[in-house]
Amino acid sequence: MASPVVEQVVESAVETTAVTAHTVNLPTATAGHLLIIIADKGSTSATITVTAGPSLTELLDEASANGLYIAYRWMDGTEGSTLTLTTSAATRLVEIAYRISGAENPATQAPQIGTTGTGTSATPDPPASAAPGATKDFLFIAFAGMAGEEADDDTWGNTPPTNYTPSPPRQKTCGTVGTSLGGLILSAERALNTGAAENPGTFGVDVSAAWRSQTIMVHPPAPVDQTPTPSAIAAPAVIPAPTIVAQHIPGPYVNMAPRVAP
Numbered sequence: 001m002a003s004p005v006v007e008q009v010v011e012s013a014v015e016t017t018a019v020t021a022h023t024v025n026l027p028t029a030t031a032g033h034l035l036i037i038i039a040d041k042g043s044t045s046a047t048i049t050v051t052a053g054p055s056l057t058e059l060l061d062e063a064s065a066n067g068l069y070i071a072y073r074w075m076d077g078t079e080g081s082t083l084t085l086t087t088s089a090a091t092r093l094v095e096i097a098y099r100i101s102g103a104e105n106p107a108t109q110a111p112q113i114g115t116t117g118t119g120t121s122a123t124p125d126p127p128a129s130a131a132p133g134a135t136k137d138f139l140f141i142a143f144a145g146m147a148g149e150e151a152d153d154d155t156w157g158n159t160p161p162t163n164y165t166p167s168p169p170r171q172k173t174c175g176t177v178g179t180s181l182g183g184l185i186l187s188a189e190r191a192l193n194t195g196a197a198e199n200p201g202t203f204g205v206d207v208s209a210a211w212r213s214q215t216i217m218v219h220p221p222a223p224v225d226q227t228p229t230p231s232a233i234a235a236p237a238v239i240p241a242p243t244i245v246a247q248h249i250p251g252p253y254v255n256m257a258p259r260v261a262p
Helices: none
Strands: 005-012 019-025 034-041 048-052 057-061 069-075 081-092 094-101 118-120 136-147 157-159 163-174 184-194 209-218
Touching: 005 019, 005 034, 005 081, 005 163, 019 094, 034 136, 034 184, 034 209, 069 209, 094 184, 157 163
Parallel strands: none
Antiparallel strands: 005 094, 019 081, 034 069, 034 094, 048 081, 057 069, 118 209, 136 184, 136 209, 163 184
């Protein structure tokens, strides 16, 4: 069984000032794929509601400055190209949306997260993942949201955690420097066969700032049991009993002794 695969990633920061309605650009709608959206809320504490577009299931919605948001959806192909996330207070919101193939249907096993990491440094440190419970081919997504102001030029996030890709990491900002509203996010992924919690290590960025971080564990589908059921097991072939054919055996022969010449 292979790990789930990142098929497409779309970054968004459509509104660069503090607002309550935020447009999120979505990957291509593909039935049977897993959609995961991660976001950083900037410097204002707020909660999030989906007010337009496909419904999502929340994994995390932190009501705090620089709070993180994680939600997912099992795609059915009708998602459209955008959705609207509405925040309970005006803030800047920056998002990354993943489309993933080869994942377990969340109705069977939803993605899992760790305990949010926090700190202030130039090395955001995603936490250890949830404990897997069994050895599988997982996909791990490590990410961090940061305070501060950075231009949206993909130069502030320098390195992903060891063994994570891409390098430099995926990164998006609200793109307006000097407004003191924050809104920065960066992420990277790793496929790994493991039965232990995964602790990604640190990102490297070019400025020290407050950060919050998470690690998402995406499960592969459960193996299909190939053991045939009793009804599917063919009965052994029946070998027919041999047929005995009666034969006529002539009676005893008379004068069968060799004849001697006179």
